[in-house]
Amino acid sequence: MTTTAKGGAKGRRSASRGKISREAIVAAALEVSDSSAGLDAVTVRSLATKLGTGTMTLYGYFRSKDEILDAMADHVMSGIELPPVEDETPEQALRAVAQAFVKLMTEHPSVSWLLSSRVTRSHASLKAAMEDILQRFVNTGIPPETAVRCYGLLIQFALGFAAYQAPRQWGAASGEDGAELRRQQQHYWAGLPATEFPLVVALAPQLVLLPTEDQFDWGVDLLVEVLTRALERETQRS
Amino acid sequence: MTTTAKGGAKGRRSASRGKISREAIVAAALEVSDSSAGLDAVTVRSLATKLGTGTMTLYGYFRSKDEILDAMADHVMSGIELPPVEDETPEQALRAVAQAFVKLMTEHPSVSWLLSSRVTRSHASLKAAMEDILQRFVNTGIPPETAVRCYGLLIQFALGFAAYQAPRQWGAASGEDGAELRRQQQHYWAGLPATEFPLVVALAPQLVLLPTEDQFDWGVDLLVEVLTRALERETQRS
DNA sequence: GGTGCCGTCGTACACAGTACGACACGGAGC
DNA sequence: GCTCCGTGTCGTACTGTGTACGACGGCACC
Numbered sequence: 001m002t003t004t005a006k007g008g009a010k011g012r013r014s015a016s017r018g019k020i021s022r023e024a025i026v027a028a029a030l031e032v033s034d035s036s037a038g039l040d041a042v043t044v045r046s047l048a049t050k051l052g053t054g055t056m057t058l059y060g061y062f063r064s065k066d067e068i069l070d071a072m073a074d075h076v077m078s079g080i081e082l083p084p085v086e087d088e089t090p091e092q093a094l095r096a097v098a099q100a101f102v103k104l105m106t107e108h109p110s111v112s113w114l115l116s117s118r119v120t121r122s123h124a125s126l127k128a129a130m131e132d133i134l135q136r137f138v139n140t141g142i143p144p145e146t147a148v149r150c151y152g153l154l155i156q157f158a159l160g161f162a163a164y165q166a167p168r169q170w171g172a173a174s175g176e177d178g179a180e181l182r183r184q185q186q187h188y189w190a191g192l193p194a195t196e197f198p199l200v201v202a203l204a205p206q207l208v209l210l211p212t213e214d215q216f217d218w219g220v221d222l223l224v225e226v227l228t229r230a231l232e233r234e235t236q237r238s
Numbered sequence: 239m240t241t242t243a244k245g246g247a248k249g250r251r252s253a254s255r256g257k258i259s260r261e262a263i264v265a266a267a268l269e270v271s272d273s274s275a276g277l278d279a280v281t282v283r284s285l286a287t288k289l290g291t292g293t294m295t296l297y298g299y300f301r302s303k304d305e306i307l308d309a310m311a312d313h314v315m316s317g318i319e320l321p322p323v324e325d326e327t328p329e330q331a332l333r334a335v336a337q338a339f340v341k342l343m344t345e346h347p348s349v350s351w352l353l354s355s356r357v358t359r360s361h362a363s364l365k366a367a368m369e370d371i372l373q374r375f376v377n378t379g380i381p382p383e384t385a386v387r388c389y390g391l392l393i394q395f396a397l398g399f400a401a402y403q404a405p406r407q408w409g410a411a412s413g414e415d416g417a418e419l420r421r422q423q424q425h426y427w428a429g430l431p432a433t434e435f436p437l438v439v440a441l442a443p444q445l446v447l448l449p450t451e452d453q454f455d456w457g458v459d460l461l462v463e464v465l466t467r468a469l470e471r472e473t474q475r476s
Numbered sequence: 477g478g479t480g481c482c483g484t485c486g487t488a489c490a491c492a493g494t495a496c497g498a499c500a501c502g503g504a505g506c
Numbered sequence: 507g508c509t510c511c512g513t514g515t516c517g518t519a520c521t522g523t524g525t526a527c528g529a530c531g532g533c534a535c536c
Contacts, residue, residue: 048485053485054486056525131434144437157398160398197369222468297494481534484529484530486528487526489524501512504509
């Protein structure tokens with residue numbers, strides 16, 4: 001390490017005085033971002049006042065705000081709950097991982113944004129999750145190279161879904177509920193000139209349903225099916 | 239319209255004096271965000287100086303910076319190039335749309351972020367594209383409701399892929415090239431303790447390839463295959 | 477009882493978006 | 507012709523952001 005890095009080290013001697021800690025900061029940040037105002041409300045100052053400290057105190061625990069965001073992604077990712085591994089078929093494994101991901105996303109909607117920019121960034125629990133998931137896939141007989149691709153595809157799908165869904169939830173949290181928001185959106189689409197946008201107008205009810213659980217399940221079903229099929233072909237060829 | 243909205247109207251009498259216009263602003267913004275510095279570099283002040291005007295002048299053409307970002311997404315989306323429609327199978331249509339999307343994303347990498355938060359936002363060319371794509375799907379015999387789901391799934395996949403890939407490209411643009419970046423990342427993964435992360439270490443070469451064109455094609459192939467299969471089942475059941 | 481170290485945080489700076497109001501100009505009316 | 511006004515331009519300033527600097531104060535150790 002080139003810099004002295006006295007501050008960010010994890011070793012900090014048991015939080016000497018205050019009840020403030022890395023964990024407390026991350027918890028506060030997640031609380032803020034998940035409730036109402038979204039990621040934008042996560043501000044160094046807002047976190048500081050929420051924790052009852054000065055702004056600059058936080059910089060004793062993190063070198064920058066970006067590091068706080070990383071820690072948030074890290075923390076959320078570490079909370080991924082995979083059902084215990086027992087004898088699994090590839091299909092079961094794929095589905096379990098997909099569902100665990102989407103659970104994560106719906107619990108921390110705002111963090112999907114973080115993750116989509118930070119999955120590649122390397123941190124402890126993130127890596128651990130990656131290892132776990134890959135291991136799980138390989139255990140079911142999926143060839144390692146294919147396991148990587150499955151991993152990528154599933155994450156990508158889950159992230160895309162969450163990112164697509166998140167704005168609605170934010171809107172919902174900041175006032176009206178999701179159903180009302182959908183209703184408005186539907187009327188907007190339905191209100192377009194039918195001669196110009198016949199399909200959009202006709203399919204308005206379906207369009208607003210795009211970011212629903214149903215849609216996600218549909219996608220997962222499809223993905224799992226095709227992945228398992230591809231796997232079968234692969235294994236039986238070799 | 240409740241407000242007077244004298245400024246933002248499109249009608250502005252032919253840009254009276256300067257060569258500045260809505261289009262010029264959007265073009266400058268895209269130029270900035272696509273080159274080197276990414277979306278963060280798109281700043282009202284930076285755009286103004288790039289256009290040789292005062293900062294506040296831009297607010298005569300857009301009501302807020304957010305509106306500029308919307309216009310960027312709008313413009314990019316309007317540039318989507320779908321091959322001419324002729325007799326298509328559902329599979330061909332799905333593939334064509336997927337490829338058009340990813341082409342868009344790779345041409346304007348930074349904008350994938352915009353789109354993933356703004357696809358649902360309703361603007362002219364965005365809607366037009368949606369209508370076009372839906373129409374195309376329906377023309378090949380895909381039932382309208384399923385067409386909507388295919389649309390959602392493909393967009394989601396493309397956005398997820400682009401978002402996953404974009405950070406690398408940014409990094410690449412701001413100094414080293416992509417290959418070098420991948421090499422570093424690979425060594426990072428390979429350098430983890432092998433006892434703790436055996437699979438990550440072993441699969442480092444594959445992991446860095448995740449955000450590659452190949453990976454995208456693989457995903458598209460899978461998606462298209464499974465969608466067409468689902469379609470066949472659906473049509474033959476009814 | 478010093479003495480030094482380290483966590484805390486008040487202050488300040490650069491930069492973001494944007495509201496307000498002054499300025500300058502081109503055309504309409506006399 | 508000059509005046510007046512609408513409209514496009516933009517200088518200034520306000521709020522809010524992330525963060526560097528340096529002063530303060532309490533604890534452990536000699």
